[in-house]
Amino acid sequence: MNMKTWTPRAAEIERNWYVVDAEGQTLGRLATKIATTLLGKGKPTYADHMDTGDFVIVINAEKLVVTGDRLLSKKYHSHSGHPGGHKEEVLGDLIQRKPTEAIRRAVKGMLPKTKLANAQITKLKIYAGPDHPHAPQQPKPLA
16 A cells, blocks of 8 residues: 655645634633644644644734733843843733733744744734734634
């Protein structure tokens, strides 16, 4: 019996648009759903070496819920590369300053650390309020 491995071609990949309302949802649980959709793992055409995922629009990012004491204990670090260039920011301050960045960082941490993840994170569109400019794409709600 001759079994061949099937891999999708770039022209065969169907991209859907999904919209997620982040109001009242937990950050980590929401991020896992979004990351799975961006990777395309729910599709029968999933291939880990190709970008087979869908587009995800997140609205109401400012109304996100964080459980426990993570608003004060979760810290994000960055370094400019210069002496004394270390910056540390608490999740609560990040949500106040830029609520879309908290979701983007949570999802990016769940994607693979490859060049492919850079292409996948571009399919994530996050908006702080309830309005988004992607109505012509006719997004469906993400289950």
